[in-house]
Amino acid sequence: GESVGLHLPTLSVQEGDNSIINCAYSNSASDYFIWYKQESGKGPQFIIDIRSNMDKRQGQRVTVLLNKTVKHLSLQIAATQPGDSAVYFCAESQGGSEKLVFGKGTKLTVNP
Amino acid sequence: ETGVTQTPRHLVMGMTNKKSLKCEQHLGHNAMYWYKQSAKKPLELMFVYSLEERVENNSVPSRFSPECPNSSHLFLHLHTLQPEDSALYLCASSQDPGIGTEAFFGQGTRLTVV
Numbered sequence: 001g002e003s004v005g006l007h008l009p010t011l012s013v014q015e016g017d018n019s020i021i022n023c024a025y026s027n028s029a030s031d032y033f034i035w036y037k038q039e040s041g042k043g044p045q046f047i048i049d050i051r052s053n054m055d056k057r058q059g060q061r062v063t064v065l066l067n068k069t070v071k072h073l074s075l076q077i078a079a080t081q082p083g084d085s086a087v088y089f090c091a092e093s094q095g096g097s098e099k100l101v102f103g104k105g106t107k108l109t110v111n112p
Numbered sequence: 113e114t115g116v117t118q119t120p121r122h123l124v125m126g127m128t129n130k131k132s133l134k135c136e137q138h139l140g141h142n143a144m145y146w147y148k149q150s151a152k153k154p155l156e157l158m159f160v161y162s163l164e165e166r167v168e169n170n171s172v173p174s175r176f177s178p179e180c181p182n183s184s185h186l187f188l189h190l191h192t193l194q195p196e197d198s199a200l201y202l203c204a205s206s207q208d209p210g211i212g213t214e215a216f217f218g219q220g221t222r223l224t225v226v
Contacts, residue, residue: 034214043202043217044155045114089155100215102155 012109019077021106023090028071030092034100035064035075039086047075047088077108085110115139118203118218125193126226133188133221135203141216143209144186146178149200149220161186162209193225 013019025033031052036044050057050064050073057064063076073090087105116137125131137144146158160168161180175197177189186203200222204215 036217041219043114043116043118043204043219046214046216049214091155100157104152104154 009104010107010109012111013080015080015082015110015112017080019075019080019084019108019110021075021077021088021090021108023073023075023103025071025073025090025092027092027094027101028068030094032093033064033066033073034091034093035062035073036089036091036102037084037086038089038105044089080108080110082110082112084108114216114218116203116205116216116218118201118221120221121219122222122224124224124226125190127193127195129193130189130191132190133201133203133223135186135188135218137184137186137203137205137216139205139207139216141205141207142183143206144180144183145204145206145215146176146186146188147202147204147217149202151199155202159188160209167209190223193223195225198223198225 034049035047037047038044048059048062048064050066055066061078065074077084085108087107089102089105091100091102093100119134123131143162145160148156148158157170158172159178164180164183175192179187200220202220203218206215207213
């Protein structure tokens with residue numbers, strides 16, 4: 001079975017609100033985690049990544065939090081914009097990019 | 113643009129046809145990947161090439177045949193496919209498969225088998 005999953009298949013937010021997308025993983029040996037965004041008709045686009053020696057990493061309007069104790073990963077998007085509407089995937093890896101395991105994805109809809 | 117280009121963007125083929133998907137990366141990466149994306153399923157890794165050598169083959173049926181002539185190009189040769197093979201086929205590249213780094217994806221080829 002898959003080792004990475006998401007708590008919610010869909011998330012709807014108002015423009016300007018903050019969004020939180022969650023992900024659970026089961027492989028405690030995973031040491032690298034990554035979030036991708038996929039817009040309709042496009043391939044997945046890298047958003048942010050984090051290694052297991054960190055708990056938090058921030059990018060532009062995005063923050064990834066890693067809780068290794070409960071094997072939980074989250075993506076926070078500040079001041080969500082209509083352009084953020086997409087499917088968001090988390091992925092985990094143990095040892096290398098060739099072993100990336102993807103979750104099913106959460107579809108984020110931003111309402112104007 | 114991500115630096116990974118896939119052609120064609122769309123392909124419709126019969127079950128007896130032979131076709132090929134092409135991927136080219138302009139990032140100087142050492143690793144290239146084929147993924148299959150079906151509706152409501154996670155991305156499935158099919159093949160991994162590192163420095164033009166295949167290092168991973170995730171039990172993919174032989175009707176899918178990859179080819180990596182150099183580190184910038186990757187092909188997926190298709191023959192006698194089944195309707196359930198209809199999906200979005202994504203190519204990706206990364207700097208080094210042995211290190212956890214992000215993979216850069218192409219736009220994908222939407223394949224329909226009729």
